[in-house]
Amino acid sequence: MDKIIESLISSGVPAIVIIAGLYFGKNLIEHFFNETIELKKKELEQENKNFQHQLDAKLQEFNVKFSSLHTERAQVIKELYQKMLKLQSSLHNIFKYEPTNFKNNNEPIVLYTNSFADFKKYYLENKIYFSESTTNKIDSFTENYSKITLEFIELIQNEGDKLNEWKILSKNSSSYTSEIINVLIIDFRNLLGVETLKQ
Template identity: 60%
Template sequence: MDKLIELLISSGPPALLILVGLVWGKNLIEYFFKEIIEIKKKELAQNLENHKMKIEQENKNFQHILDAKLHEFNIKFTNLHSERAKVIKELYLKMLILQSSLNDVFKIKPNHINNNIHIINNFSNSFQDFQKYYLPNKIYFSEKLSTKIDIFLEEYSFITTEFTNILLEENVPIESLKPKWDKLSKDSSDYTFEIINELIKDFRNILGVEN
């Protein structure tokens, strides 16, 4: 390259003009390409920024949709949660009444039942009230608790049959009735105690309270 320049210089003014033209053309081409590159870089940067803004806006829109869906779900879940808590609480209160009426029944001596029919009626009414409330609201309870309540409802027919048999056993010494009466009392107490405990556990779970 240096030899070429020396040759052009030694060739006189025309050669110098050619040399100047070449240098100027080279610089012009470099400037032209440099400007094009800068323009393209700015275009790419702007396109990238526009794309980022578009993605951010789409993310915001999607987040708004998710937030709206979550809010809707939370409202529905909260309402269902509150309704379930209300049903459990109501059945719990009815179970306490039923348990109390059962306790009253078994405070009576077997041979004195006929003189305390009102206590038997109270038990019968409290049981019917419990059953009437439970059956249409069964869906709110866990499978474990529902199974226990269902067994209790089935056993009620057995309990009433036992009541009837005892009532029919007139003039039978109390000593012979007492074992049967005590067993009936224990079985009924066990059923109500288990159900009450399960209702308490379910209600505490809803509240987020540790058992």
């Protein structure tokens, strides 16, 4: 240590200039890096704010689109459900009569046929709003209604006493349609985000 002090005293002014230069150089470098770091920090904060703003805008756009889609889907489900109930009601109305009654009054059959055609048309036009699982169930529902229709038309057109077969068809179609509609109600509620009771 004594040698360092002695060497500083003997070198004098040049040593002091070197020490002062090192000190100021160090401070200048620190100041430069601090300024650069602060500048970069501000740039990153601004980029972060811009990115956050873009994300918020995209989220808002997504929410608007999703809200609109959900509203459209809810309307489609509502109308399809109403058409389904109207179809079910018109089928039950047919079975209130005996097969021989339709020779003089085919109005219930016309109402049923129109309800069925209306249901199928609306469903096919809006099938895109439903999951594959739900469309499979609705397709099955439609196919079974077609079979029921063919069966009751055959019973109506055939001569003879078909009352027993008519009653069996009425009972089977009633239980089937109620069952599948209850299954579809659960699907519709799930699509709408409505909570269903656990069974």
